[in-house]
Amino acid sequence: MPTSSRFAVAVHILTFLAADRKRAHRSEEIAASVGTNPSVVRRILGDLARAGLTSSQLGKGGGALLARGPKKISLLEVFCAVEDQNLIAMHRTRPSQSCEIGRAIQPVLQSMAATAEQAFFDALEEHSLKDVARSVKTAAAA
């Protein structure tokens, strides 16, 4: 169950920045494209900056900039910057420790979940922001 849309918004923001790297873009400008509030954009830009994917300039003419070329930004990096990396959650309550299954199930599940999560991450790593930007441009031209 996908509860957060932060990854989608983050990729949108980065694609927006990638489309014109000549100047900084204000959160207000980006928010208009995303269809949300500038503050929401700044919140996510905060995560992206902390992950080293963007930088920001204050004051007049300021805004957000891509910190490196879109070819060098993978979707995995974006995902890790803004989303919880646990795709599979364990029990909310602790299983009975007096039951053999209750005692042993979580580590077993964790390790199997880890292989699936790793496969997911590996696939995300295959796509770069450049790929997204290119596909968007192609779709827009059609």
Next chain:
Amino acid sequence: MPTSSRFAVAVHILTFLAADRKRAHRSEEIAASVGTNPSVVRRILGDLARAGLTSSQLGKGGGALLARGPKKISLLEVFCAVEDQNLIAMHRTRPSQSCEIGRAIQPVLQSMAATAEQAFFDALEEHSLKDVARSVKTAAAA
């Protein structure tokens, strides 16, 4: 972000059933192992039964049973039975349709998300309930 623990609970329930297929197990008995309320177990058993993974018997001596051998139940089936299959959510609000990026980003993202989700599913499919049951038994013996 993993908001639901249904998959973990479902696997726990099925592992419990797999450990003793000779008789039906009551939701109360299973709930004690999981550490939750019998009604929560019955709710998830309902999903599992709808997916054809378990069956239930009413009345005295009743309870839940595995509908087939644990070797023939993959974790992917369990996941699909109880969880939303979209690991990556799109924007909550609709992006600006007057912006090229806003118009094109979602299908592009969807298709890239689909490859990552597929990789996740493929990995889950590699593990059967039997694998889980075996690992749990091994861990319990140690």
Next chain:
DNA sequence: TATGTATGTAACAAACCTAGTTACACATAT
């Protein structure tokens, strides 16, 4: 240096989802 601009972040509300709880109708074995 003063001014205007844009960010970063906190605080709060609204909407939504999950899991726990209770209750009860219905099916089934004995």
Next chain:
DNA sequence: ATATGTGTAACTAGGTTTGTTACATACATA
């Protein structure tokens, strides 16, 4: 008939996400 156990609805409490507002701070520029 009776006791047992499921299936499901309804409700609550708790947590999370996003939208919104507000404001201190940093920076460019005149």
